[in-house]
Structures are given as structure tokens and as C-alpha cells.
Amino acid sequence: MSDVIQLLPDAIANQIAAGEVVQRPASALKELLENAVDAGSKKIQVMVKEAGKMLIQVIDDGKGMSMTDARMSFERHATSKIRASADLFAIRTFGFRGEALASIAAVAQVDMKTRTTEAELGSHICIEGSEVKKQELTTCPVGTSIAVKNLFFNVPARRNFLKSNAVEMRHIVDEFQRVALSYPEIAFTLYQNDMELFNLTPGKLSQRIVGLLGKAYQGQLVACEENTPLLNIKGYVGKPEQAKKTRGEQFFFVNNRYIKSNYLHHAVLSAFEGLISSDQHPFYVLFLDIDPVHIDINVHPTKTEIKFDDERTIYGLVRSAVKQSLGAHNVVPTLDFSFDVNFAENWKNDEAKKQEVSRENSYKTFSTPTFKKPDPTGWEKLFEGNNSAVELDRLDRSHAEDDTELLTFSSKANTSDKKEPVSNPGETEDTGATFQVGLAYVVAQMSSGMLILDQQASHERILYEKFKRQLENSSGASQQCLFPQNIDLSPADFSLVMDLKEELTNLGFLVAEFGQNAVLINGVPADITINNEKALFEALLEQYKHFKSELSLDRKENLARSLAKKSSLKRGTKLNSREMETLVGQLFACQNPNYGLSGNKTFIKLDTNKISGFFS
Ligand code: ADP
Ligand code: MG
Secondary structure (H helix, E strand, O other): OOOOOOOOOHHHHHHHHHHHHOOOHHHHHHHHHHHHHHOOOOEEEEEEEHHHOOEEEEEEOOOOOOHHHHHHOOOOOOOOOOOOHHHHHHOOOOOOOOOHHHHHHHOOEEEEEEEOOOOOOEEEEEEEOOEEEEEEEEOOOOEEEEEEEOOOOOOHHHHHHOOOHHHHHHHHHHHHHHHHHHOOOOEEEEEEOOEEEEEEOOOOHHHHHHHHHOHHHOOOEEEEEEEOOOEEEEEEEEOHHHOEOOOOOEEEEEOOEEEOOHHHHHHHHHHOEOOEOOOOEOOEEEEEEEOHHHEEOOOOOOOOOOEEOOHHHHHHHHHHHHHHHHOHHHOOOOOOOOOHHHHHHHHHHHHHHHHHHHHHOOOOEEOOOOOOOOOOOOHHHHHHHHOOEOOHHHOOOOOOOOOOOOOOOOOOOOOOOOOOOOOOOOOOOOOOOEEEEOOOEEEEEEOOEEEEEEHHHHHHHHHHHHHHHHHHHOOOOEEEEEEEEEEEOOHHHHHHHHHOHHHHHHHOOEEEEOOOOEEEEEEEEOOOOOOOHHHHHHHHHHHHHHHHHHHOOOHHHHHHHHHHHHHOOOOOOOOOHHHHHHHHHHHOOOOOOOEOOOOOEOEEEEEHHHHHHHOO
């Protein structure tokens, strides 16, 4: 019997390999994008027609190829990226198998123009089904433009296997997103049938996320960062209340390569435990940077799977990094306000209204030099205690100790002259998510049950932490009294006031000596509601003296506590829904939201489980 084994012709071998590398238009796009990134491009343009079935074109401004390289690039196992097997373990570039272009050219009509900076003329190569149809010199810009036309034109079975344009386009966008996310410093555009889908300018990761996924992500990102000798983790997770029922916006990158890992996904989920319900999926974009010796990415041709040599440690690190960024140790419940996506907007409007209101009240608000303008931006306040939440345009600004103005509770406790609350009545009423019980407790929904806040204890905690900060930073603002108040004091109290003058000023009290044992109150803290400045000041002094003898607190601690106690919202005060929601938000922005000033609880949680327990 004669010998029967023959080597396959290259064209057929390439077609077989193509079956692994190029499953659909999106996989071709992925390879082209990765090559463009590997070439050091600053700007990458993508054009597709008929969801990539008719055309996928990628134009980059990278280093381009010489005439010989241009031809070589279509040979199988032709790569400039690894030279020896040792390099396989130090892979930092996307490509390394040297089979993408060969595979694509085996199953499509490829038209490539490329030029290096040194060369005056570029190369133009046309290949159809592995057959070189044209190779000539051409004029073209530096960089590479590759057009892949009529994918699978010579493999009808595969072409028929492609899904609808909508489905294939979804895959294209997915691949585009993954690459664009991992290179926010590169500009990307994506056109479909001449329509612009994305136009991404170079910027920071957070801006790229918003550019790709939409404005709803603004103010919803919690920064995550952890550096260890084995692994660095960087990126963002979405706030728990933003988690969705459908998966899809979870991105892991290892050394900037998108990977899928159920194991690591689980690590993130476990960090969200208790914060979202089990059928929800949190958003995340996490970049793991690890020495390539610890990973093997060569386990699958499309390279989205990965093996770590020490999976368990990596699991633990990812979990703790995310947990930390969520401030899970701080008991941050998930709140389920009906308008949470637009909350940042609403808050801003509210802030504007509030400022108008204070002008109408003819307060003259002026500030000490260190006082920053309030710029509350929504739910990141929930996390501000940990300084882990960021808002996009605030990333640059160094404001670790940002002193944000708190909402003024303008409803008065039990008083008859009911002034309308800051927001328009009716407009914010009854979002259904929060309500008040017995004019003393605020009930808020969270995804896993509900929260019941003691409004007075909570507000005391909020104010206390705020005053504490102001005292540390000398950052309290004042509102000028309409009629300066003259207060006669005992000699002991007078000297106490003089002694505390600096701290009082830091809180926003403008106190001047006014003859023997008398002071004039010209201004009071800007952001508390005061009916009677004189009464507040006297009460503050009494409380201070009381705490001093009882608890021997240091002066700042004592002042912050005393003022918080005396100026807080009391039981019996009616709150509108905006005020309730702000109260909840501000409480969980506290460093220590769990306890009030006398060690009493500020809130309790009733999980759905617990509630159902009541009925069984
Ligand atoms: P790999 O990326 O795995 O090396 P490819 O088949 O994707 O294999 O590409 C082969 C080679 O062609 C690359 O190693 C690179 O040298 C060159 N190449 C491909 N695309 C580009 C591009 N857009 N710019 C510059 N060089 C490119
Ligand atoms: Mg490649």
C-alpha cells in the first residue's frame, strides 16, 4: 500500500485554523483592533457594514509595516511579538500566535494599506482566500488600514451560520467595548453603515466608561484600588443600588486583556453579599495587573480564558479589594429609591432651590476661606466616609477632605408657623420609597428589605460628624444674623466663651465681646435651622458644661456633640420625602452611621427573611 499522508496545502490549513480564530465578524474585529493597539496607535477608527458581514475596516495610526512585513503578516505563525518559547511566558501584547491575519485572509477578501514613518511609500496588498491578488506600492498615511470584506465568502456553510445583523452587531459592539475600555488613552470611533455609534476621546477610565455605557454611570462608580506584591487591582465597581437583573456589564481585564472568569466574578459577587439581592449583577470594570509568569493565557484560541497559578489568593484579593471599596465594613445598606438613577440630577436642582430659599430669607451667607461650595452629587455621598466614591470630573481635584454642606431641615419641630420645606410641595411628595412613622422614624426600602431610621439620632450623628470635620478643618460657614443678638453671661460663662472663641468661629458662630460679661452674636452656623439664635447659643453652653463635667470630653469633641444635640432635627418634626431620603443618604455617608451620640442605634435593618419570619 502506498503512503497516504500528505501535508495540507497552506490555504486549507489556514481555513481550518480560521475556524478557531474567526467565528464571526466580531472575532475578526477583535484581532484587528488588538493588532492596532499592539502597533502603538493613538487613534483607531472602525467601520462596519451589515454588522461586519460585508465590511470590517480598522484604520490605525500606529507604526505600520514595511513592504516585507506587510506580506509576511499574512503567513501563518508569522508574528513580530514572540521569538522564542520563553517569550510565551512573558506576554504583554495582545497577539502572539501570529495566526490572526492568516486566518482572516483565508476566509475573506482582505485589502490592506500600511506605511511606516521611515518609508515614503506604503504597501497595498489584496488577498482573497489566502491568495495574493495584488501587491504594490501606494501612497497612504502612516499606520495601517485593513478592510475585511465578505467574510466567509468561500465558506458558505459558515456564512449561513451567522446570526441576524442585530445579533452580530451586538457581538461587534461587545468586542469594541472591551478594547476601548482597556485603552482609555486611545481615541476610538465606531461607524455602522456610515452612522456614528461611538466617538471616544482619549481620557480617564471613568470617562471612557461613561462614553461607552452612558451618562447613567456618572456618579455611580466607586473606585477600587489595591496594590499587593502579587497583584495590582484597579478600576471601578458600580454602586450596589445600581446593580441590574441582567448580566452584561462586568469586565475583567488581566494585563489589559479582557477575560472571562466565573471564578473571579464570584469573588466580586461575594464582596457585594448583603448589598444586592442574589438575582442582581453589579457593574464592574476591574483591571488586574500581574506578572505574566503567574498566568497562562494560552489555554483557548480566542484567549478570553485564563489560568492563574494561585487562583485562591487572587480570589481573596479581588474580593477584599471590592469589599473595601464598598466600605462593607461600614454596613452600607442598599437603598432602593424609585428615582435613584437620576438622583444626582435631582439633588443638584434641590441644591439650587435651597440656595434661592436662603437668599429669600435674606440671610447673608459668607464663608471662611477654606469653606468649599457645596457640590453634592448624589449617591457617592453614601460612600464618602471611605473616600472611595468618586465623581468623574472630580477625579483630578484633590479634595480628600471635602466639606459638603448638609441639607438644612427647614421644617420646624412642632411649631405652628409651618414654613414650607425647601423643595416644592407636591413635586417630591410620595415617591413611595420612604415614609415617616409617628413623626419620629423614617422607613426606607432597600433591595433586601427595609431600614428604619430614628430621625433624631440619625440627624445628631450626621451633624456631629460634620461639626467635627469643620472643627478640624476650620471650615464652618456662617449665616449673618438679621438682628445681632446680645447675650448677658455670668463671668464664668463669659470666660468660657472667650476661651472657646476660636472653635466657635470654626463652627460658624460669629461672637464679639460686647461690654462686661456680654457678647454679641453676629452670625450662626450656616447650615442648621435656627429659630432663635440666642436660645441655641445658651443651650449650647449648657450642654457643653454638662458634657464637660459628665464625660470630660476634649473641647472639639464636646462642642461638636453639644451643637449636634442642640441643633438636630427633633422627634415630632414632619419631613417631606426629599428630606427623608437626604437624611438616609447622609447617615450612610457618615464614618460611623450605626450609632447615635448616646450610643443608641440610629437605624435597624429588617431583611425580607426576617419579615417573612414574622409570618411563619
Ligand atoms: P499576532 O498579532 O499574533 O502577532 P497577527 O496575524 O495578528 O499575529 O499579525 C501578524 C503580524 O503582523 C503582527 O505580529 C505584526 O507584526 C503585524 N501587524 C498586524 N497588524 C498590524 C497593524 N495594524 N500595525 C502594525 N503591524 C501589524
Ligand atoms: Mg494579532
